[in-house]
Amino acid sequence: MTTFGALDTTIVVVYLALSVGVGLIANRFITGLSGYLVAGRSLGTALSIATMTGSELGLITVMYQAQKGFTGGFAALHIGLIAGIVTLAVGLTGFIVVGLRRSEVMTIPEYYERRFDKETRVLGGILLALGGILNMGLFLQVGSQFVVGVTGIDGNLLSAVMVGLLLLVLFYTVMGGMVSVVLTDYVQFVVLSLGLIALVLVTINTLGFDHIVEVMRTTRGEESFDPTAEFGGSYIAWMGVMGLVSCAVWPTAVTRALASKNVSVVKRQFSFSAISFMIRFLLPCFLGIAAFVFISDAGGLILSDTSGITGFQLEGGEAQSSIMALPTFFRQVLPVGVLGLLTAAMLAAFMSTHDSYLLCWSSVIARDIIAPLIPSQSSPEKQLKWTRVFIVLIGIYVLFWGLFYHPSQDVWEYLGITGAVYFTGAIVVLSAGLYWPKASSMGARLSLYAGLSAIVGLGPVKRALGLDAYTAPQIGLCTLAFAIFVMVVGSLAFPDPPSLSEELTATDPESL
Amino acid sequence: MSFETWVQFWKVTLYGGLGLFAALSIWVIFAGVGDIRDMFDALRAERDKGGKD
Numbered sequence: 001m002t003t004f005g006a007l008d009t010t011i012v013v014v015y016l017a018l019s020v021g022v023g024l025i026a027n028r029f030i031t032g033l034s035g036y037l038v039a040g041r042s043l044g045t046a047l048s049i050a051t052m053t054g055s056e057l058g059l060i061t062v063m064y065q066a067q068k069g070f071t072g073g074f075a076a077l078h079i080g081l082i083a084g085i086v087t088l089a090v091g092l093t094g095f096i097v098v099g100l101r102r103s104e105v106m107t108i109p110e111y112y113e114r115r116f117d118k119e120t121r122v123l124g125g126i127l128l129a130l131g132g133i134l135n136m137g138l139f140l141q142v143g144s145q146f147v148v149g150v151t152g153i154d155g156n157l158l159s160a161v162m163v164g165l166l167l168l169v170l171f172y173t174v175m176g177g178m179v180s181v182v183l184t185d186y187v188q189f190v191v192l193s194l195g196l197i198a199l200v201l202v203t204i205n206t207l208g209f210d211h212i213v214e215v216m217r218t219t220r221g222e223e224s225f226d227p228t229a230e231f232g233g234s235y236i237a238w239m240g241v242m243g244l245v246s247c248a249v250w251p252t253a254v255t256r257a258l259a260s261k262n263v264s265v266v267k268r269q270f271s272f273s274a275i276s277f278m279i280r281f282l283l284p285c286f287l288g289i290a291a292f293v294f295i296s297d298a299g300g301l302i303l304s305d306t307s308g309i310t311g312f313q314l315e316g317g318e319a320q321s322s323i324m325a326l327p328t329f330f331r332q333v334l335p336v337g338v339l340g341l342l343t344a345a346m347l348a349a350f351m352s353t354h355d356s357y358l359l360c361w362s363s364v365i366a367r368d369i370i371a372p373l374i375p376s377q378s379s380p381e382k383q384l385k386w387t388r389v390f391i392v393l394i395g396i397y398v399l400f401w402g403l404f405y406h407p408s409q410d411v412w413e414y415l416g417i418t419g420a421v422y423f424t425g426a427i428v429v430l431s432a433g434l435y436w437p438k439a440s441s442m443g444a445r446l447s448l449y450a451g452l453s454a455i456v457g458l459g460p461v462k463r464a465l466g467l468d469a470y471t472a473p474q475i476g477l478c479t480l481a482f483a484i485f486v487m488v489v490g491s492l493a494f495p496d497p498p499s500l501s502e503e504l505t506a507t508d509p510e511s512l
Numbered sequence: 513m514s515f516e517t518w519v520q521f522w523k524v525t526l527y528g529g530l531g532l533f534a535a536l537s538i539w540v541i542f543a544g545v546g547d548i549r550d551m552f553d554a555l556r557a558e559r560d561k562g563g564k565d
Contacts, residue, residue: 047548081525183548193537222515225522279530283530
C-alpha cells in the first residue's frame with residue numbers, strides 16, 4: 001500500500017499556494033459588479049469550455065459517480081451517456097441558454113422579473129438559493145472524506161480538513177470573483193483532464209478491461225450491464241431530466257453562457273461541452289467499477305442491505321461506506337508522486353466546484369432577493385458587498401451541514417432531490433417563459449412553489465411521511481409533472497394584464 | 513440487448529468518450545491561453561475606462 005509521503009504533500013501544498021496567488025492577481029482586475037459576477041462577459045469558446053468543465057467536474061462529481069459505479073456496475077454508465085446526448089442537443093438547438101444569453105441578464109431570477117414580475121424574481125431567487133445551498137451541503141464533507149481516504153490520515157481530523165479547505169476557497173473566491181474562478185478553473189481543467197485520462201488508462205492497464213467485465217459478471221450478474229434491468233425506466237427518465245437541468249438550467253452552468261461573448265460562443269460552448277458533460281460521469285463511474293473489482297480481487301467483503309450495496313471491508317480493516325471506495329482504491333494502487341498529483345487534481349476539482357457554487361448562490365441572494373426587496377441595497381457596490389458577505393455565510397453553513405448531516409441514500413440521489421427543489425420549477429418557468437407566450441406570472445409562481453414539493457424525496461422527509469415505497473426519481477418526476485400542470489392551469493386561469501404581455505414581446509428570444 | 517452486446521456497447525462508449533475528451537482537452541489547453549489573454553485585455557480596458565470616468 002502507498003503512503004502519502006513528503007513528495008505528495010509538497011505537490012499539494014504548491015498547488016494550493018498557486019490557487020491563493022490567483023485570487024490575489026484577479027482582485028487587481030475587478031472594477032465592478034459585471035467584472036466580479038460574469039468576468040465582464042469576455043470569455044472565448046475554449047475558456048468557456050474549460051471553466052464550465054472545471055466547475056461541473058468537481059471532486060463531489062468524481063466521488064458520487066464513482067459511488068454510483070461501485071453500487072450500480074456498468075449499467076450506471078448510462079448516466080454519462082444520457083448527459084452527453086442531452087447537452088449536445090442543447091448546444092445544437094440553443095434551448096433555453098441562447099434565450100437567456102440574449103436577454104443580457106446576469107442571473108436566472110433576473111430573467112424572471114423581465115419576463116414576469118418582481119415577485120416571481122424574488123420567489124425564484126429564494127428557491128434557487130434554498131435548493132442550491134442545500135445541494136452543496138455535502139460537498140465539503142465528501143471532499144474531506146476523499147482527503148482522509150487518500151492520505152490515510154486519522155479520520156478524527158476530518159473536521160480540521162474541512163475547515164482548511166473551506167478557508168482556502170473562501171479566500172480566493174471573495175477576492176477575485178468570477179475572474180478568479182475562471183483562472184483557477186482553467187488550471188484545474190488542465191490538471192484534472194490530463195489526470196483523469198491518465199488514471200483511466202492506468203486502471204485499464206493494471207486490471208484489464210476484460211478482467212473487470214468478468215469480475216462484474218460473476219459477482220453482480222449480467223443485469224449489472226443493462227440499465228433497464230439494474231435501474232428501471234423511471235430512473236433513466238429522471239437521468240434525462242437531470243442531464244437537461246445540469247447543462248441548461250443549473251445556474252452554475254448557465255452562468256457560463258451568460259459570461260460568454262455572444263450567442264455563437266454559447267452554442268459552440270455547449271456543443272463541445274457535451275463531451276465534458278458525458279466524461280464527468282463516465283470516467284469516475286468506470287473508476288468506481290474498477291474499485292469494486294480491485295476490492296473483490298483483494299478478498300474484500302462487499303457490504304449490502306435491502307437497498308443494495310452500501311460499502312466494503314478490506315481484510316483486517318474497518319467497514320467503510322461505498323463513497324470511500326475510490327480514495328481507498330487510489331491509495332492502494334498509485335505510486336508516490338502520482339498519488340500527490342492525483343490529490344492535487346482532486347483538490348483542484350473540489351475547489352473549482354466550491355468557488356463557482358459559492359459565487360453563484362451568494363450573487364443570487366444579493367442581486368435577486370436583497371436588492372429588489374431593499375432598494376437602498378441595490379447599488380452595484382452594495383450588491384458586491386452582499387455577495388462577498390454571503391460567500392462567507394454560505395461557507396459557514398456548508399461547514400456545519402457537513403459536520404452534522406449524514407445522508408441515508410447515495411450522494412447522487414441526495415444531490416438530485418435537493419437540486420429538484422429549485423430546478424423542477426425553474427425548468428418549467430424558463431421553458432414556458434421563453435417559448436410559450438401565454439405563460440403568466442401566476443403560472444410561474446405556482447410552478448416554482450410546486451418544485452418545492454421535491455423535498456419530499458429526501459431520505460428523512462420521505463421516511464417521516466411514510467413514502468418509503470417511492471424512489472427519489474419517482475418523486476422527482478411527479479414533482480416535475482405537477483410543476484408543468486400548475487404552470488398551464490395557472491397561466492390560463494390567471495393571464496397577465498396587457499402591460500406585461502407587451503413586456504413579453506420585448507423579451508421574446510426571437511425578437512432580441 | 514444481449515450481455516455481449518452490452519459489453520461491446522459500454523466498451524465503445526468508454527473508449528470513444530476517452531478519445532474525444534483527450535482531443536478536446538488538448539485544444540482547450542492551447543486555445544484557452546489566448547482566451548485568457550483576451551479576457552485580461554477586456555478587463556484592463558474596462559478598468560482604464562472606469563478610471564477615466
